[in-house]
Every structure is written in structure tokens, then in C-alpha cells.
Amino acid sequence: MKHRLQFAGKKLLRMALLLLGVSLAAFLLMSASPLDPLQTNVGQAALGSMSQEQIAQLEDYWGVNTPLAERYLGWLFSALQGDFGTSLLYRQPVLQIIGERLANSLGLLLFAWVLSGILGLTLGVLAGALRGRWPDKLVRGWCLLISSTPTFWLALLLLTVFAVWLGWFPSGLSVPIGVEADSVTALERLRHAVLPALTLSITGVSNIALHTREKMVDVMESDYVLFARARGESLPAIVLRHGLRNVALPAITLQFASVSEIIGGSVLVEQVFSYPGLGQAAVTAGLGSDMPLLLGITVLTAAIVFGGNVAADLLYGVVDPKIRRGAAKA
Amino acid sequence: MRRLNQRQRALLLLLLAAAVLLAITLAGALLTGRAMETDFSRLNLAPDLPYLFGTDWMGRDMFARTLTGLSLSIRIGALTACVSAVIALVLGVAAALNRKLDAVFSWCIDLFLGIPHILLVMLISLAFGRGFLGVVAGVSLSHWPSLARLLRGEVLQLRQAPYLRLARKLGVPRRDLIRRHLLPHLLPQFLTGLILQFPHAILHEASVTFLGFGLSSEQPAIGVILSESMRYLTTGRWWLALFPGLALVGVVLLFAALGEQARRLLDPSSIHQ
Amino acid sequence: MEPILQVEHLSISFSQYHRGTRKRTLPVIHDLSFSICPGQVTAVVGSSGSGKSLLAHGILGILPYNSALEGTILYQGTPLTQRRAEQLRGREIVLVPQGVTYLDPLMEVGPQIRKGRRDPRSKARSRAVLERYGLGPEVEKRYPFELSGGMARRVLIASAVVEQPKLILADEPTPGLDARAASRILGHFRELAEDGAGVLLITHDLELALTIAHRVLVLYAGETIEEASAADFSAGRLRHPYTRALWAALPQNGFTPIPGTQPYPGEISDGCQFAPRCPRCRPECRGPGPVPYVPRAGGWVRCRFPEGGEAL
Numbered sequence: 001m002k003h004r005l006q007f008a009g010k011k012l013l014r015m016a017l018l019l020l021g022v023s024l025a026a027f028l029l030m031s032a033s034p035l036d037p038l039q040t041n042v043g044q045a046a047l048g049s050m051s052q053e054q055i056a057q058l059e060d061y062w063g064v065n066t067p068l069a070e071r072y073l074g075w076l077f078s079a080l081q082g083d084f085g086t087s088l089l090y091r092q093p094v095l096q097i098i099g100e101r102l103a104n105s106l107g108l109l110l111f112a113w114v115l116s117g118i119l120g121l122t123l124g125v126l127a128g129a130l131r132g133r134w135p136d137k138l139v140r141g142w143c144l145l146i147s148s149t150p151t152f153w154l155a156l157l158l159l160t161v162f163a164v165w166l167g168w169f170p171s172g173l174s175v176p177i178g179v180e181a182d183s184v185t186a187l188e189r190l191r192h193a194v195l196p197a198l199t200l201s202i203t204g205v206s207n208i209a210l211h212t213r214e215k216m217v218d219v220m221e222s223d224y225v226l227f228a229r230a231r232g233e234s235l236p237a238i239v240l241r242h243g244l245r246n247v248a249l250p251a252i253t254l255q256f257a258s259v260s261e262i263i264g265g266s267v268l269v270e271q272v273f274s275y276p277g278l279g280q281a282a283v284t285a286g287l288g289s290d291m292p293l294l295l296g297i298t299v300l301t302a303a304i305v306f307g308g309n310v311a312a313d314l315l316y317g318v319v320d321p322k323i324r325r326g327a328a329k330a
Numbered sequence: 331m332r333r334l335n336q337r338q339r340a341l342l343l344l345l346l347a348a349a350v351l352l353a354i355t356l357a358g359a360l361l362t363g364r365a366m367e368t369d370f371s372r373l374n375l376a377p378d379l380p381y382l383f384g385t386d387w388m389g390r391d392m393f394a395r396t397l398t399g400l401s402l403s404i405r406i407g408a409l410t411a412c413v414s415a416v417i418a419l420v421l422g423v424a425a426a427l428n429r430k431l432d433a434v435f436s437w438c439i440d441l442f443l444g445i446p447h448i449l450l451v452m453l454i455s456l457a458f459g460r461g462f463l464g465v466v467a468g469v470s471l472s473h474w475p476s477l478a479r480l481l482r483g484e485v486l487q488l489r490q491a492p493y494l495r496l497a498r499k500l501g502v503p504r505r506d507l508i509r510r511h512l513l514p515h516l517l518p519q520f521l522t523g524l525i526l527q528f529p530h531a532i533l534h535e536a537s538v539t540f541l542g543f544g545l546s547s548e549q550p551a552i553g554v555i556l557s558e559s560m561r562y563l564t565t566g567r568w569w570l571a572l573f574p575g576l577a578l579v580g581v582v583l584l585f586a587a588l589g590e591q592a593r594r595l596l597d598p599s600s601i602h603q
Numbered sequence: 604m605e606p607i608l609q610v611e612h613l614s615i616s617f618s619q620y621h622r623g624t625r626k627r628t629l630p631v632i633h634d635l636s637f638s639i640c641p642g643q644v645t646a647v648v649g650s651s652g653s654g655k656s657l658l659a660h661g662i663l664g665i666l667p668y669n670s671a672l673e674g675t676i677l678y679q680g681t682p683l684t685q686r687r688a689e690q691l692r693g694r695e696i697v698l699v700p701q702g703v704t705y706l707d708p709l710m711e712v713g714p715q716i717r718k719g720r721r722d723p724r725s726k727a728r729s730r731a732v733l734e735r736y737g738l739g740p741e742v743e744k745r746y747p748f749e750l751s752g753g754m755a756r757r758v759l760i761a762s763a764v765v766e767q768p769k770l771i772l773a774d775e776p777t778p779g780l781d782a783r784a785a786s787r788i789l790g791h792f793r794e795l796a797e798d799g800a801g802v803l804l805i806t807h808d809l810e811l812a813l814t815i816a817h818r819v820l821v822l823y824a825g826e827t828i829e830e831a832s833a834a835d836f837s838a839g840r841l842r843h844p845y846t847r848a849l850w851a852a853l854p855q856n857g858f859t860p861i862p863g864t865q866p867y868p869g870e871i872s873d874g875c876q877f878a879p880r881c882p883r884c885r886p887e888c889r890g891p892g893p894v895p896y897v898p899r900a901g902g903w904v905r906c907r908f909p910e911g912g913e914a915l
Contacts, residue, residue: 021441029457132668148582150533152540153556153575160568227705229665231762232693233718241719245709264446268537272560283541286452298453302444321709321746335626 004317011313015306022302023079023295027072030291037088037289075295084299085292089284094296097281102300105266105277108193112200113262117255119201120208125247127209128216129239139213143206151265155199155272162195169195196273200265207261208254215250219243249320256312260305337595344591347584351404354581358401364391365398365550377569384569387562392555396574399552400581402545406466407532407585413470414531415477415524422481423516426489435482439475447472448541451534455543465544469534477523484519488512518596525589529582536578552578605680606638607770607801608662613674615657615666617868628671629868631657633825635674636896636903637818639770639801644792646804646812648849649822650865655805659698659772662803664688678770693718697763699773699792703755706747713743716762732761736791753784760791771795771802777811789815810853821846824866824876827896830903842904845877875907883908 050058066074075085084094127139146154163169170192219225219242228238267279274280278297285294317323369389377384383392425435442450450472455464488494494511538544539553547554552574559570615632631654639645649655660666662676664685676683678691688696706715716729730740736757742750750758756776763771773792777785789804793815796802806812812819813833821829821843829843841847848861863880866872875881878888888907896905 018437018441018444021437022444025441026445026453029453032457034459035456144583144586145579148529148533148586149579150536150540150556150575152537153571153578156556156560156563156571156575160563160571164564164566164568223700223704224707226660226665227698227700228707230660230663230692230698230700231718232689232691237719242707242710245707249709260443260446264448267446267448267452268541271541282449282452286456287542289456294453298445298449301446301449305444305446322748325746325749337626 007317008310008314011310015303015310018306019299019303023076023299024072026295026298027075028068030289030294031068031071033289035289037291075292079299084296087285087290087293089288089290089293094292097293098278098296098300101276101278101281104275105270105279108197108200108270108275108277109262109266111193111197112204112265113255113259115197115201116204116208116258116262120205120254120258121212121247121251123205123209124212125216125239125243128213128220128247129235129243131217131220136213139209143210146203146206147210149203150268151199151203152268152272154203155196155269158195158199159272192273192275196266196269196275199269199272200262203265204258204262208251208258211254212247212251215247216243219246222246249316252312252315252319256308259308260301263301263304340591340594344588344595347588347591351581351584351588354397355401355404358397358399358404361394362398362401362550364394367391367394374567377573383573384567386558386567386570392570392573395550395555396552396577398550399555399574400577402549402551403532403535403578404581406462406469406535407528410466410470410473410531410535411524411527413466414473415520415527417470418474418477418523419481419516419520421474422478423485423512425478426482426485432482435478439479442472442475447534448537451538452541452543455538460543461546465535465538468538468543469531473527473530473534477520477527480523481516481519484516485512488515522589522593522596525585525592528585528589532578532582532585604640604642606640607679608683608803609638609675609677609680610662611636611675611677613658613661613672613676615654615661615670615672617667617670619669627869630871631670631825631868632661633871634893634896635822635825635827637820637827637830639803641769641799641801642796643817644796644802644804644815645818645820646806646816647820647822648806648809648812650807654825654868655807655822656701656774659774659803659805662688662772663692663696663698665692694766695768696770696772697766697768699759699763699771699776701775702759702779703747703750703752705759706750706755708747710746711743712745712747712750712758716743716758716765729761729765732765733758735764736761752779753788756780756784756788757791760788764795769800771800772805773802774805775807776804777806777808785811786814809849821849824871825868826876826905827903828877828905832901835902840900840902842899842902842909843877843906844881844883844910847910848882877906883910 078085082095084098086092087094087097090097123139123143127136130136220238225238225242228242233241263279266277267282269275270277270279271283278301282294282297284290285297367390369385372381372385372389374387375381375385377392381391381393383396385391386395421435425432445453451465451468453468454471455468458464458467488511494507497507497511535544536551536553536556539551540557541553542557544553545551547558555574556571559567559574562570613632613635614630616628616630618626618628635658637645637647647655647658657666657670661672662683664683666672678687678696681687683691692698706712713726713729716732717725729743733740733742738754738757738761742754742758747755760776771792776788776792780788789811792802792804796817804812804816809819813836816833819831819833819836820827821831823845829841829846831841831846835841836850841850845861848859850856851859852861861880861882866876872891873893874891875888875894878884881888885908894905894907896903899909
């Protein structure tokens with residue numbers, strides 16, 4: 001048990017260091033940007049009509065004049081105390097905006113994550129077990145097609161077909177326009193989330209399915225599957241008894257690694273469906289040079305991704321008998 | 331006709347895909363003028379002759395715009411794929427040969443993979459001021475980890491190979507070792523990896539441009555075309571989004587096929603198929 | 604006695620690419636014939652790379668997809684088609700593979716032996732079989748990585764005989780074991796033969812094979828070059844120069860090596876494969892044309908000028 005706790009502690013420490021690295025890297029990248037936040041947000045014409053003091057005030061607001069190191073350390077210390085600053089565009093605390101947006105996105109992300117995981121695993125196992133036969137060719141072809149399709153275009157396509165032509169779903173925003181957010185029924189929300197969630201799930205499947213297939217092919221070529229065949233076990237029995245069991249470990253890694261991909265996809269999908277989630281906020285913040293917000297979103301998504309990695313490592317310890325029994329002995 | 335075996339077919343497919351892509355690139359480059367040409371006598375035409383892909387709200391020929399956009403995408407894709415593959419080669423080999431570098435390297439990769447890819451490209455593009463430079467830097471500086479990791483693993487494995495350990499013991503100079511033994515083994519991996527970067531690079535270029543972090547909106551890039559088409563989808567002008575997107579998928583598929591065939595030809599373990 | 608398995612003119616080949624885009628067929632086993640009787644241990648001896656394992660896989664119908672099999676295999680007098688092999692394997696015909704990699708690394712031993720059956724009869728049976736090979740019931744709960752080399756072999760034998768087979772194909776069951784453990788494992792096969800099963804023992808180790816085998820079949824470059832009874836070895840009644848060389852290379856017989864190496868599957872020519880290394884090679888031996896496999900003094904030999912034993 002002590003061994004396991006040590007392992008988890010090490011992982012968490014590494015995660016914290018990585019997060020620090022991410023925040024620094026993102027901060028440096030944003031600071032290096034030659035784009036003048038005043039010009040992007042206030043506009044050239046407006047700037048021209050302002051007095052020197054007004055401009056200086058604005059420059060202070062957008063943090064143009066503070067030295068780099070001071071700004072980063074300042075941000076870091078308040079962030080460690082739970083204050084991620086104030087969004088320059090929305091003029092609200094970053095954490096509050098992230099909280100609202102994440103609440104909107106979370107269902108979308110979770111749904112897509114679970115569905116693409118289940119579908120990807122099923123299709124991958126099927127294709128790997130029937131390697132070279134038609135289901136395999138079909139799955140591989142489909143995955144190749146999907147992975148060659150830009151996520152945002154797939155979103156556009158689904159939007160055109162299901163929202164514009166068939167009118168089954170609304171074409172944008174997570175709530176109908178002109179309705180108070182509180183009075184929106186859960187059903188309405190659901191209707192708005194269906195298409196984005198579907199797009200995300202479809203794009204998430206191909207990576208998981210292809211990688212699972214590779215693993216399954218390895219399993220099918222292993223000595224123990226050869227022996228199982230020699231012992232007269234049928235293909236379905238081999239797939240269920242040996243295939244799933246041995247694909248499970250890499251599948252855990254794949255599933256948690258796909259978190260990053262799903263979040264990345266949501267940036268594009270939310271943009272197309274004007275879905276007011278975290279991804280859309282990232283794009284708005286990036287285009288508007290809203291550094292505190294973009295930094296906050298980057299650090300938060302990285303935390304989710306690293307958290308996923310740590311979860312995968314810990315789950316491994318539970319599932320893999322070598323680690324489980326090894327730990328029991330130690 | 332004699333039936334071709336798999337490898338001959340692979341070679342043929344590879345050449346065919348390369349030829350089509352080259353033709354698109356050239357055609358697109360030649361049509362740039364036409365792609366920008368506005369003509370208010372032919373606004374919003376649905377696809378038909380002579381405008382196969384229709385025209386947009388400024389009367390621009392969508393076929394020419396699509397080809398030009400593809401050509402741009404292919405050229406940027408090629409550039410960024412090459413840059414990131416070279417970065418991958420240098421970092422991967424350096425990490426495998428030096429322990430301290432290796433620790434830094436794996437930490438950097440973990441850090442890079444921690445940020446969702448599209449967000450990372452956005453951030454790098456911002457740092458370079460968006461536009462052409464931004465998208466090229468964003469895509470090429472964010473694509474190297476997987477290939478670098480692969481090459482690193484390959485070098486580490488080669489270093490442990492008995493014949494190389496023997497050669498080192500026999501005093502073969504390090505430079506000769508790298509040139510005569512390491513590089514010939516890495517080359518197929520590297521080339522395949524390079525070609526397989528193309529589809530990703532193209533897709534990310536289009537995505538980032540679509541979001542507004544890439545090529546400027548005056549350029550007929552696929553991302554720009556599709557971003558503009560969004561405003562007209564609800565009014566039923568489906569062709570503005572359908573054809574450019576389909577064409578992009580086609581080009582990416584061609585690159586994927588190119589990479590797959592190259593892998594087939596260069597991979598020694600494929601002799602058994 | 605009627606043989607349980609007869610293999611006649613069996614050939615197994617692979618297709619693969621060489622030099623860029625050309626495809627070719629690699630023969631791995633060529634013109635192999637033998638038979639196995641119930642109650643007998645027949646050893647197939649050949650150096651590594653001579654395609655021995657494929658022989659077992661061919662009989663079971665589990666060859667890889669890029670291989671082709673020619674010739675006839677008769678089981679209890681009727682052809683062993685792919686379909687029939689699928690029905691019989693794991694029941695009447697069982698494989699005892701080489702080592703621990705043939706066990707699912709993530710499954711406990713007990714369920715593996717029982718092939719997933721959970722009824723009390725299967726449980727009792729698997730426990731009994733494990734006990735027969737000196738393994739306690741606690742072994743059922745172990746994962747393959749928790750087994751020693753010798754235990755893993757015994758588990759593999761147990762998983763084979765749990766079905767009461769009539770034909771046992773043992774593929775290199777001893778490498779990596781010390782001499783005592785190896786002879787113990789081989790002793791189990793002898794026991795199984797004495798219980799009435801036919802045993803095909805595939806090995807590279809002539810010395811060990813001779814300790815239990817009744818008949819010995821020698822493979823060279825994918826061909827059977829001699830079939831002899833175990834007694835022929837010590838009695839000096841061997842017919843083929845290669846078999847003699849193998850016998851002479853054993854430690855107790857002077858450790859005399861023979862120069863040269865076996866040809867690889869791709870280098871096999873149409874004529875006597877052993878000619879380049881043969882101490883008694885005559886000019887005629889280097890010529891082309893297949894060498895016939897002929898009966899000689901209680902055995903078979905593939906040599907134009909066999910030694911010892913008079914012609915029948």
C-alpha cells in the first residue's frame with residue numbers, strides 16, 4: 001500500500017511541475033505576441049481620438065508596461081491562492097467565466113469521451129480480430145476517412161444536414177436566443193448539445209479504434225492466442241477471453257490520452273455551433289488578446305489532461321496483475 | 331495484363347498520388363488570379379457549368395478558389411511537415427545519444443502533449459503574430475513530438491544492437507557509426523514519418539486558419555473559405571462549404587495514401603504479406 | 604498396429620517479398636513423411652530454423668495466413684482436413700507448446716487450464732491434473748509471470764492432458780530447463796504414451812529425444828533424411844551421414860563437430876541438401892534431381908549412397 005501511495009505521490013508531483021511548465025510556456029508565448037492588445041480590442045481609430053492619459057490607463061489595464069518576470073510571478077502567486085485574475089474582455093473573474101463555460105462544456109465532453117471510447121474499443125477489437133476480412137477493411141476505411149476530415153468541416157456538414165435541411169436540431173447556441181438562461185428546460189439544453197456531442201464522438205472514434213486494432217492484431221499474433229487456437233477455442237471465445245483482457249491495458253492509456261483530443265476538438269466544434277463552452281471562450285480570448293482568460297483556460301485544460309494521465313497510471317496499477325501482485329509482495 | 335503484386339501496386343499508387351497532388355498544387359498556383367476575381371454579374375450561382383463548384387456572394391469562382399486554397403494548404407503542409415520532421419530528427423537523435431538531454435526531452439514532450447494540440451497551435455501562432463508566419467510556426471513547432479519519440483526509440487534500440495556495440499568496442503569512430511549504421515536505419519522511418527506528418531499538418535493549418543489564428547482573411551485558404559461559408563449556410567448556400575471541404579478531405583486522403591504506400595515499401599517487415 | 608497419424612509428402616511454404624517488388628515462395632518443409640502409432644513416442648529432431656514448429660501447426664491447422672500446405676495428413680486413417688482439425692484440436696489432438704509465452708499473461712492458471720469452464724467437474728479435473736504433475740491447488744490462482752520455467756512447462760502439459768488426448772504434439776518442451784527438470788518433463792510424455800496416446804516430440808536435442816523416443820525422425824533443411832528406431836543409434840545402424848554426424852557430435856560420443864551450416868529456406872537447391880557438408884560426398888551427389896526417400900533395414904533414408912544397413 002505504501003508503495004502505491006509513493007507511486008501516486010510521485011505522479012502528482014510530476015503533474016504539478018508539468019503544470020507549472022505549461023503555465024510558464026503559455027505565458028511566454030502570449031507575451032511574445034507582437035499583436036498589440038490595444039489595437040486589437042480598442043481599434044486604431046478609437047486610439048487616435050484618445051488622450052495620452054487615457055491610453056496610458058488602457059495600457060495599464062492590458063498590462064503592456066509591466067516587466068515580464070514581475071507579471072508572471074504576480075500571476076503565479078495569485079493563481080496559487082486561487083485567483084486567476086480578471087478577464088479583460090468579459091471583465092469578470094477568470095475562474096467564474098471558466099466555471100460557467102466548463103459547466104456548459106462538461107456534458108458535451110463527457111458524452112463524447114465515453115461514447116467514442118466505447119465505440120472505438122468495440123470497432124478496434126472487431127477489426128483486429130477479423131484482420132484482413134471485410135469488417136476490418138470497413139472499419140479501417142471509415143477511420144481513415146474520419147481522421148482525414150477536418151473536425152470543423154464535419155461539424156459544418158452535420159449542421160447543414162440536420163439543422164438547416166432537416167431542421168431536427170437548432171443550429172447554434174446552447175440556449176434559445178432571447179430566453180432567460182434559468183428558464184431553459186433541460187430538454188432544450190439537450191437538443192442544443194446533440195449535434196456538437198455527435199461530431200465530437202465521431203471524430204474521437206477513429207484514433208481509438210485504429211490504435212486498439214493495432215493492439216488487437218498483436219494479441220491475435222501472440223503465442224498465447226496461437227495456443228488457444230490449438231486448444232480448439234473458437235474465435236469469439238478467444239476475442240472475449242484473451243483479446244479483451246489483453247487489450248484492456250492499452251485501452252486505458254488510449255482512453256485517457258484521448259481527453260486532450262476531445263478538448264481540442266471541442267474548440268473547433270463549439271466555434272461552429274456557437275456553443276458557449278470552454279473551447280469557444282478560448283478562441284474568443286485568443287483573438288481578443290485576453291491573456292488572463294486564455295492562460296487560465298490553458299492551465300485548466302492541461303490540468304484535466306494531466307489528471308487523466310495520472311488516473312490512467314493509477315488504474316493500471318489496479319488492473320495489471322504484475323503491478324498489483326508486485327505491490328502486494330513489496 | 332499480368333496481375334501486379336502488392337509492392338508493385340504500392341509503388342504505382344504512390345506515384346499516382348504524388349502526381350495528382352503535384353497537379354493540384356500547380357493548378358492552384360496558376361489559378362490564384364482567377365480565385366480573387368470578383369464579378370457581380372454571377373453572384374451566388376449554384377454549381378453548374380461553367381462554375382463547377384458554384385460562385386459566392388462576390389461572384390468569385392469557387393472551383394478556382396478551392397484549387398488555390400488546396401494549393402496553399404499543400405505548400406504550407408509540405409513546409410511545416412518538413413520543418414517539424416527535421417526538428418523531430420534532431421531532437422530525437424540528440425535525446426537518444428545524451429542522457430541529460432533525454433530527461434529534458436521527455437519532460438518537454440509531456441508538457442507539449444499536455445496542452446490540447448489545437449490550443450497549442452493557437453498559442454504559438456499568437457506568439458508569432460498570426461498570419462502566414464504564425465500558422466507555419468504553430469504547426470511546425472507542435473508536430474514533432476510523436477515522430478521524435480519514435481526516432482529516439484529507434485536509435486536507443488540500435489545502440490543496444492550487438493553489432494553496433496561490437497563496432498564501438500572495435501574503435502569505429504563515432505561519426506562513422508552514425509553515418510554508416512544509424513542513418514541508413516533511420517532514413518526509412520524518417521521518410522515515412524515525414525510523409526505521415528503531411529495530413530496532420532494540412533488539417534491543423536486549415537483548422538487554425540478557420541478559427542482565425544492563421545492565414546489572413548484576404549487569402550483564399552480553405553480555412554478562410556469555410557469560415558466565410560458559415561455565414562451563408564442558413565440561407566441554403568450549401569455548396570460554399572461542401573465542395574471546398576470535400577476537396578480538402580480528398581487531398582488529405584491522398585497524402586495518407588502516399589504515406590501508407592511509402593511505409594509499405596520501406597518497412598522491412600512487410601515482406602511477408 | 605494402425606498408426607494414429609500418417610503424414611505423407613508434406614510441404615509447407617511461405618510467400619514473401621525480396622529485392623523490392625518481387626514475390627517468391629519459400630519452402631520451409633519439403634516432402635516430409637512419417638507416421639505415429641498409439642503408445643509410441645516419435646521424435647522429430649532438427650536444428651533450429653528447420654521448420655519443426657510449423658509441422659505441429661500444420662497438423663493442427665493453425666499455420667499463419669501467408670503459408671501454404673501440400674501433401675496428405677491422415678488421422679486414424681481418414682484425411683485431416685482443416686474442418687476436421689478444428690473439431691479435433693484441443694480434444695483428441697493437443698499441443699504442448701514451448702514455454703510460458705503460450706499462456707495468457709493476464710489470466711490465472713486455473714481458468715486457462717479449464718478454458719473458462721466453471722462447473723465443479725471441470726474444476727475437480729483441472730485440480731487432479733495439476734496434482735498429477737506435482738502442482739498444488741494454489742497454482743490455479745497464479746498468473747503466468749509467477750511461475751518458474753519448470754512449473755510453466757508442467758502447467759502447459761496439464762492444460763493439454765486435461766482433455767485426455769489421443770495424439771500429443773510436444774513442441775520443444777524442454778529448452779531453458781536444467782537436465783533433471785528436462786528429463787522429468789520428458790518422462791511425463793513417456794507416461795502419456797504408455798497410457799496409450801501417440802506422442803510427437805519435436806526437438807533440437809537428439810540426446811534428450813533418445814532418452815524417451817521409440818522412433819527418431821531426422822530433419823535436415825526441411826526434409827526428412829532418416830527415420831530410425833532409437834536403438835539404431837547406439838547400435839551403429841544409422842544410414843544417413845548427417846545422422847551419424849549428429850550422433851558423433853554428442854558429448855559422450857566424442858563431441859565431433861561437422862563443418863558448415865544448414866542451408867536457409869531460401870537457399871535450398873534441387874538435389875541432395877547435405878552434399879556440400881557430406882564427408883562421403885561423391886560427384887554424382889552434387890547433381891540435380893530429388894533424392895528418393897527409401898526404406899532401409901527397418902528405417903527410411905534419403906541418401907543416394909546410404910551407410911551401414913543393407914538394402915531390403
